[in-house]
Amino acid sequence: MTEASLSHPSGEPAKLDSAAIEQFETLIGKQHCLTAPADVDPYCHEWRDKFFGKTGLVLKPGSVDEVSAIMKLAHDQNFAIVPQGGNTGLVGAQTPDSSGDQIILSMERLDKIRSIDPGSNVAIVEAGVVLERLQSAAEEVNRLFPLALGAQGSCQIGGNLSTNAGGTSVLAYGNMRDMVLGVEVVLPDGRVMNCLRTLRKDNTGYDLKHLFIGAEGTLGIITAASLKLYPRPCDQQVAIFAAESPEKAFALFSLARAHSGSMLTGFELMPRMGVEFAIRHASGVRDMMESPYPWYCLVELSIGSPAVDGRALIEAIFEEAFEAGHVVDAVLAESRQQAADFWHLRHGMSEVQKHEGGSIKHDISVPVSAIPAFLARAIPACEAAIPGCRPVPFGHMGDGNLHFNISQPVGADREAFLARWEEINSMVHAIVIDMGGSISAEHGIGTLKRDHLPEVKDPVEMDIMRQIKRLFDPKGLMNPDKLLKSDRLSDQDIKK
Known part of the structure; x- marks a missing residue:
């Protein structure tokens, strides 16, 4: 050679x-x-x-x-x-x-759980550890790692960090960024930055780990992380409430939050259309109520103290919400298996759409209180643009993040429908931006939304992001053209 x-x-x-x-x-x-x-x-x-x-x-x-x-x-x-x-x-x-x-x-071979310290509530894990495995390891020492995703059986911690994953527990525990104490990163030139600290308080200047969390592999390779663990709840109560409108669902959320505070660890919104897709295509899913309703809310309470009667609390929430007209029906999980079945319905809602043909997807966020107004604008706009389309907006109502997906009309040509992806995205994103929201709540930018990023970011913010990219990766070799268009420097420029 x-x-x-x-x-x-x-x-x-x-x-x-x-x-x-x-x-x-x-x-x-x-x-x-x-x-x-x-x-x-x-x-x-x-x-x-x-x-x-x-x-x-x-x-x-x-x-x-x-x-x-x-x-x-x-x-x-x-x-x-x-x-x-x-x-x-x-x-x-x-x-x-x-x-x-x-x-x-x-990163699949970097799959070691290096240590778990239940006393300090910290786990140090490598990037290739599958999320579900970390959840199980935490459970073995009576601790909780709260990140929960539909893909938790195959997604890896490094990817969760690189995309700042959210999931269904953001309401109580925050995004992945909020669960990290330190990271180990290999920089584009091969140097290793070891910041695997386990301290809760470390006020020593720039907190560099946050540059790599959510950077989608464009600044370096996260190889390990020190992550926060939490006490396991002594009781969890899960229920599905039926509501007649997103406005009623938001009223239920406000009531549940007022009653339970930080014990409210999940609040997911699901439309009837998405539930019907899951009943048709997901294994083990059945209709949970005798009558169909336009909207459903999956509510989870996590109880930290045996002094709190979780069952009485969620029943009180239902009774008050029912009397106020916020909900019309509810089913409370009677066992851990039934609670898992409720979450199985929710976590499978994205995948089942594949069986209904093409799906144009959006991962958006708006202020929590603005979700009903967003749906009131976005759903009719899509139905007017594509008559017969089937909107399936679902997701994390408690933190303002919806997966606003549009399934093709029954019998429509899949490719012709998907050819309108950019058109529908632009229309929906315009509504999101007008309402002070984000075009990417938890999935990231990648190549799908890269060219739209300058439209929604402050120009100075974009300029600083480009400068950071050039500082860490002047040759533009790290995940080129993801998140930002590559801006390579020549070898001569790098030596200056």
């Missing part, structure tokens, strides 16, 4: 050839370098089948030292790197481009 075989134009990513692959095989072993098309294909497209890419190489390092060696080689030779966790993202941030030259760096 000669230097000439790895030559490349200054400032441009290198081409991936057999000589380059050999170098990476030397670093981590040939068995951890996937090159066969059948082996790499699952890493090149996401589960919704919206984003596709190509690569000649998937790397699966097993330690932070191997990640560091990979990044140093990639930086020195100008290889573009696409970090990937469980490949459950929804905006294309984990998908390579079509060139075949971007290298996928899979």
